[in-house]
Amino acid sequence: MIPPRFKTGDRVRVMKSYPPGHLRTPYYIRGCEGEVERLCGAFPNPEELAQMRDGLPAQPLYRVRFRQSEVWPDYRGAAADVVEIEIYQHWLEPA
Amino acid sequence: MGGMAAGRVEPTEHDYEEWERRVDAMAVLLWGLKGTKKLMTVDEHRRAIESMPPEAYDAMSYYERWVMALAQCLLQRGVITTEELARRMAGAAGSRSHHDMGGLPAKRVKPSEHDYADWERRVDALAVLLGSMKILSVDQRRKNIETLPPEAYDALSYYERWVMSLAQSLIQRGVVTSAEIARKMLEVEKRDPA
Numbered sequence: 001m002i003p004p005r006f007k008t009g010d011r012v013r014v015m016k017s018y019p020p021g022h023l024r025t026p027y028y029i030r031g032c033e034g035e036v037e038r039l040c041g042a043f044p045n046p047e048e049l050a051q052m053r054d055g056l057p058a059q060p061l062y063r064v065r066f067r068q069s070e071v072w073p074d075y076r077g078a079a080a081d082v083v084e085i086e087i088y089q090h091w092l093e094p095a
Numbered sequence: 096m097g098g099m100a101a102g103r104v105e106p107t108e109h110d111y112e113e114w115e116r117r118v119d120a121m122a123v124l125l126w127g128l129k130g131t132k133k134l135m136t137v138d139e140h141r142r143a144i145e146s147m148p149p150e151a152y153d154a155m156s157y158y159e160r161w162v163m164a165l166a167q168c169l170l171q172r173g174v175i176t177t178e179e180l181a182r183r184m185a186g187a188a189g190s191r192s193h194h195d196m197g198g199l200p201a202k203r204v205k206p207s208e209h210d211y212a213d214w215e216r217r218v219d220a221l222a223v224l225l226g227s228m229k230i231l232s233v234d235q236r237r238k239n240i241e242t243l244p245p246e247a248y249d250a251l252s253y254y255e256r257w258v259m260s261l262a263q264s265l266i267q268r269g270v271v272t273s274a275e276i277a278r279k280m281l282e283v284e285k286r287d288p289a
Contacts, residue, residue: 018189020163021170021177022238027191028198047177050238051170052268072198090178 001042002089004060010036011095012064014087022050025091029083033095034066037084045088060089115158122161125168135168143167148193149244193245215254222257231264239263 006012016031024046039062044055068081075081111119122140127133143164144152152160169175211219225231239260243251251259265271 015181015185017181017185018187019177019180019184020166021180022234022241023177023192023195026197027195045178046234046237048173049232049234051173052232052235053173091181 001058002060004039004042005089006036006039006060006062006092006094008036008038012036012062012092013095014064015091015093021047023047025087026085028071029066029085029087030091032066032071034064034085037063037065040086043088045090061086062089062092064092112158118158118161118165122165125165134174135165135172139168139171140164143171146242149246151190192241193248194241211254218254218257218261222261225261225264230268230270231261235264235267236260239267 011033012035013033014025014030018027018030039060042058042060045059046055048055063084064087065082065084067079068077068083069075069079071083124131125134126137126140140161141164144160147155147160147163151163155163166175166180170177170180222231222236226233236257237260240248240256243256243259247259248256262271262276266273266276
C-alpha cells in the first residue's frame with residue numbers, strides 16, 4: 001500500500017489532466033480545489049485493474065469536499081452547498 | 096467505409112512533417128525490429144485506431160490517429176501507466192469521455208421502480224461469475240462500456256451495454272475469439288424463428 005500523503009482537513013487540488021484510459025476522476029472536478037473529508041482506505045488502482053493488471057500497490061482513496069459554487073461558475077444554490085467525491089491519491093496534489 | 100457514398104478523391108503529393116516521421120519511426124520500433132522486444136503488434140495498433148470514437152476518428156489526421164492508438168496500446172500493455180501519462184499531460188487541454196456526463200445539461204430525472212427482465216438478471220449473474228472466476232474485473236467491464244461508440248452507448252439500455260462489454264472483454268482475455276463469435280452469430284441468425 002502507498003502511504004497516505006493527506007489527512008482530514010488538508011487542502012488539495014485535483015490534477016487537471018485528460019489522459020486516455022479508464023478514469024474514476026470525473027471530468028468536471030479536474031483542476032478544482034477542495035478539502036479532504038476523510039481517508040476511505042486504500043484500494044488497487046482501477047486504471048490498472050481495467051487493463052487486467054493487479055493495480056498494486058494499493059492507492060489511498062479520499063473523500064474530498066468541494067464547494068458547489070467553486071465547481072460550477074453559474075451555481076445558484078446555497079453558498080454552503082458542497083459536493084463530495086471519492087478520489088484516488090495520485091490524482092491529488094497539495095493546494 | 097468501403098462502398099459508402101463519398102466525394103471524389105483528389106490525389107496529391109505531400110511531404111511528411113517531422114513529427115509524423117517520428118511517430119511512424121516510434122511505431123515501427125514498438126512493433127519490434129528483428130531480435131528486439133515486441134511491445135505491440137501492427138494489428139493491436141490498428142484495432143486501437145478502429146475503436147476510436149467516430150467523432151475523434153473523423154476529426155484527426157492519419158498520424159494523429161497513430162499517436163492516440165500508440166498511447167492506448169502502451170497503456171494496455173502496461174509499458175506506461177495511466178497515472179504516468181496523466182502527470183505528463185497535466186495542463187494540456189483534453190476532451191470529455193462520452194459517458195462522463197456530470198454537469199452537462201439534462202432533463203429532470205424521474206425516479207421509478209422497475210423490475211428486471213429475466214435476461215438482465217442472467218447477464219448480471221454471468222458478469223459476477225466471470226468476476227469470481229477472475230476472468231473479468233469490474234473495471235475492465237466499465238472500461239469496455241465507456242469505450243462504446245457514443246451512438247451505441249446512447250442507443251443501448253443499461254444491460255445491453257453490459258452484454259457488449261462482456262463480449263469485448265472475453266475477446267480481450269482470449270476466452271473466445273472474434274471468429275468464434277462471428278460463426279455462432281451466423282448460426283443464431285439461421286435458426287428457425289419458430
